[in-house]
Amino acid sequence: MAAGPGATTDTGPGAGAGEEERERVKPFTPEKAKEIIMSLQQPAVFCNMVFDWPAQHWTANHLSEVLHGKQIRFRIGLKSTDTVPQFETTCSYVEATLEEFLTWNCDQPSISGPFRDYDPSKFWAYADYKYFVNLFEDKTDIFQDVMWSDFGFPGRNGRESTLWIGSVGAHTPCHLDSYGCNLVFQVQGRKRWHLFSPEDTPFLYPTRIPYEESSVFSKVNVVNPDLKRFPQFQKARRHMVTLNPGQVLFVPRHWWHYVESIDPVTVSINSWIELEEDHQARVEEAITRTLVCALKTAEDPHNTRAWLNPTEVEETSHEVNCRYLNGAVSAFFDHFRTSRVIEMQALKTNGEYVKKKELNVHNHGEVGQTGSQNITRGTGKQEAASPFGPDLVPVIPSPEEAPSERGGIFESDGKDFVGKDGEHFGKLHCTQRQQRMSRSEHAAVGQIASCGAAAPSQTLISTDDLLDCLVNPQVTRIVAQLLIQGRNLWF
Numbered sequence: 001m002a003a004g005p006g007a008t009t010d011t012g013p014g015a016g017a018g019e020e021e022r023e024r025v026k027p028f029t030p031e032k033a034k035e036i037i038m039s040l041q042q043p044a045v046f047c048n049m050v051f052d053w054p055a056q057h058w059t060a061n062h063l064s065e066v067l068h069g070k071q072i073r074f075r076i077g078l079k080s081t082d083t084v085p086q087f088e089t090t091c092s093y094v095e096a097t098l099e100e101f102l103t104w105n106c107d108q109p110s111i112s113g114p115f116r117d118y119d120p121s122k123f124w125a126y127a128d129y130k131y132f133v134n135l136f137e138d139k140t141d142i143f144q145d146v147m148w149s150d151f152g153f154p155g156r157n158g159r160e161s162t163l164w165i166g167s168v169g170a171h172t173p174c175h176l177d178s179y180g181c182n183l184v185f186q187v188q189g190r191k192r193w194h195l196f197s198p199e200d201t202p203f204l205y206p207t208r209i210p211y212e213e214s215s216v217f218s219k220v221n222v223v224n225p226d227l228k229r230f231p232q233f234q235k236a237r238r239h240m241v242t243l244n245p246g247q248v249l250f251v252p253r254h255w256w257h258y259v260e261s262i263d264p265v266t267v268s269i270n271s272w273i274e275l276e277e278d279h280q281a282r283v284e285e286a287i288t289r290t291l292v293c294a295l296k297t298a299e300d301p302h303n304t305r306a307w308l309n310p311t312e313v314e315e316t317s318h319e320v321n322c323r324y325l326n327g328a329v330s331a332f333f334d335h336f337r338t339s340r341v342i343e344m345q346a347l348k349t350n351g352e353y354v355k356k357k358e359l360n361v362h363n364h365g366e367v368g369q370t371g372s373q374n375i376t377r378g379t380g381k382q383e384a385a386s387p388f389g390p391d392l393v394p395v396i397p398s399p400e401e402a403p404s405e406r407g408g409i410f411e412s413d414g415k416d417f418v419g420k421d422g423e424h425f426g427k428l429h430c431t432q433r434q435q436r437m438s439r440s441e442h443a444a445v446g447q448i449a450s451c452g453a454a455a456p457s458q459t460l461i462s463t464d465d466l467l468d469c470l471v472n473p474q475v476t477r478i479v480a481q482l483l484i485q486g487r488n489l490w491f
């Protein structure tokens with residue numbers, strides 16, 4: 001076999017691949033792919049990296065055989081497009097098998113079965129965000145069909161992955177993930193991704209209602225925006241890419257995304273990769289949970305469903321939330337005490353952030369790109385520089401977007417947002433969804449949290465400590481400005 005970068009020396013599940021596939025060479029070694037993932041700060045599409053993954057054969061038809069008779073929850077939404085995002089709280093839900101989904105989704109749908117109330121010409125269905133571990137339970141061998149080790153993450157497979165199966169029009173409203181970065185393998189059909197940089201956060205009108213751990217939603221329906229209500233959205237720069245089967249999209253940390261299925265059946269698999277920054281994000285998430293639950297249950301103790309995303313089982317008590325917060329803070333200190341990456345300290349100065357970005361920009365300027373024939377970007381003909389050759393295609397801003405003045409909601413002088421140590425408080429409302437806390441992480445934090453509860457003297461953060469920070473004059477000033485800014489929209 002021709003040895004070269006990333007040559008596949010298959011001994012694992014890919015060993016069943018044909019002669020031709022065994023001869024094919026991957027464009028990046030796992031080490032190189034990981035290096036790219038850990039340094040790249042813009043979305044990009046990896047090509048020719050998964051041709052030997054058994055999971056490339058996971059069509060919805062194939063999966064319906066594997067998951068024979070398994071009841072799966074489908075989210076149902078309307079195909080018509082309103083200016084209001086279709087949040088999960090406003091969708092309907094149906095329990096059905098994949099077989100029933102495929103029968104409903106075919107050319108001559110039956111009028112019986114669990115989908116009978118939903119005309120497929122008007123509605124879409126989405127088995128979204130399904131953890132393999134829940135879906136395949138006793139069929140754990142299947143985890144090996146997904147081989148994130150090719151991207152430099154040894155041992156990572158289906159166990160750390162989620163599956164998404166949808167009909168045309170199925171979509172996920174625009175949000176950012178608080179944790180990690182994301183690798184998304186498109187298996188069947190095509191999905192169109194609308195991406196926005198973290199810098200555009202103020203233009204996306206972030207909201208934590210509906211509340212879900214690790215997701216910050218945008219109030220804007222980015223495919224049909226209400227510009228009267230959300231005028232700043234015009235300043236956001238859309239990066240659009242159509243992901244084809246066999247490609248893997250890299251979504252960097254905190255990039256906003258709206259994702260829509262544009263083929264009759266789509267299947268994709270993703271894995272959120274943990275990052276150093278998640279330690280602080282976990283503390284931020286715990287603060288958010290405490291605040292949202294406290295205020296929403298005070299407002300109306302009986303009306304949880306309206307504000308709580310269906311992915312959250314129930315609202316958590318103040319006691320539990322404080323335990324989460326203490327668990328996250330302890331884990332943060334434990335990690336940074338024991339790790340050597342002290343320079344990754346949580347409260348990075350804005351200066352450091354800019355430096356990292358500049359470095360990245362220089363990288364991109366170095367080499368011209370040839371692009372991969374199979375990438376369909378939003379509007380066609382743009383070619384951007386990529387240091388990585390034809391098999392890594394950067395997702396660049398869509399040219400139809402008006403050039404934006406780069407200013408935030410508060411464009412005056414920005415002084416109000418700089419804390420005493422040079423921290424940029426403007427980032428306070430900018431830094432939240434991605435990888436939801438994995439089950440094992442939940443367990444770890446929960447464990448630390450429950451230790452704290454057993455020994456109150458070890459509790460790091462009391463309710464008063466939290467309140468002191470939340471009602472710090474610098475914070476309340478920002479809150480006041482945000483509230484006033486929000487009201488202005490209506491005058």
Ligand SMILES: O=C(O)CCC(=O)C(=O)O
Nearest residue numbers: 164171172177182259270
């Ligand atoms: O594919 C989708 O609909 C959404 C995927 C997503 O939000 C993610 O992978 O973070």
